[in-house]
Amino acid sequence: VQLQASGGGLVQAGGSLRLSCAASGRPFSIYAMAWFRQAPGKGREFVAAISLSGGATYYADSVKGRFTISRDNAKNTVSLQMNSLKPEDTAVYYCAARLTYYTQRPGDYNYWGQGTQVTVSS
Numbered sequence: 001v002q003l004q005a006s007g008g009g010l011v012q013a014g015g016s017l018r019l020s021c022a023a024s025g026r027p028f029s030i031y032a033m034a035w036f037r038q039a040p041g042k043g044r045e046f047v048a049a050i051s052l053s054g055g056a057t058y059y060a061d062s063v064k065g066r067f068t069i070s071r072d073n074a075k076n077t078v079s080l081q082m083n084s085l086k087p088e089d090t091a092v093y094y095c096a097a098r099l100t101y102y103t104q105r106p107g108d109y110n111y112w113g114q115g116t117q118v119t120v121s122s
Contacts, residue, residue, distance in 0.1 A: 001025040008116030021095030028076040032102040037091035049102035
């Protein structure tokens with residue numbers, strides 16, 4: 001599966017952004033999908049994940065209550081709605097896919113989008 005992320009940008013603290021990830025290739029519904037992020041000088045960090053059907057979602061504690069992950073299997077897309085953004089959310093955000101169930105470990109994901117920059121100013 002090929003992944004294409006979009007929707008990043010520059011926003012002030014407290015603002016919102018919506019990231020999207022479009023998938024092509026094998027049937028989308030067989031993949032658990034996740035978003036990770038990587039800030040300068042840091043490792044890749046789990047942000048959120050969603051199950052194959054979209055019935056279950058998982059979040060890092062740092063974004064719980066502010067971010068919402070969703071998917072549309074008919075349109076082969078997964079989205080990340082980010083509200084109440086903070087400067088510490090600044091990072092390159094990546095969508096990722098793996099067969100069957102989700103994990104929080106970046107190394108478990110086989111497919112990655114190219115990343116989209118999110119910058120939150122204070």
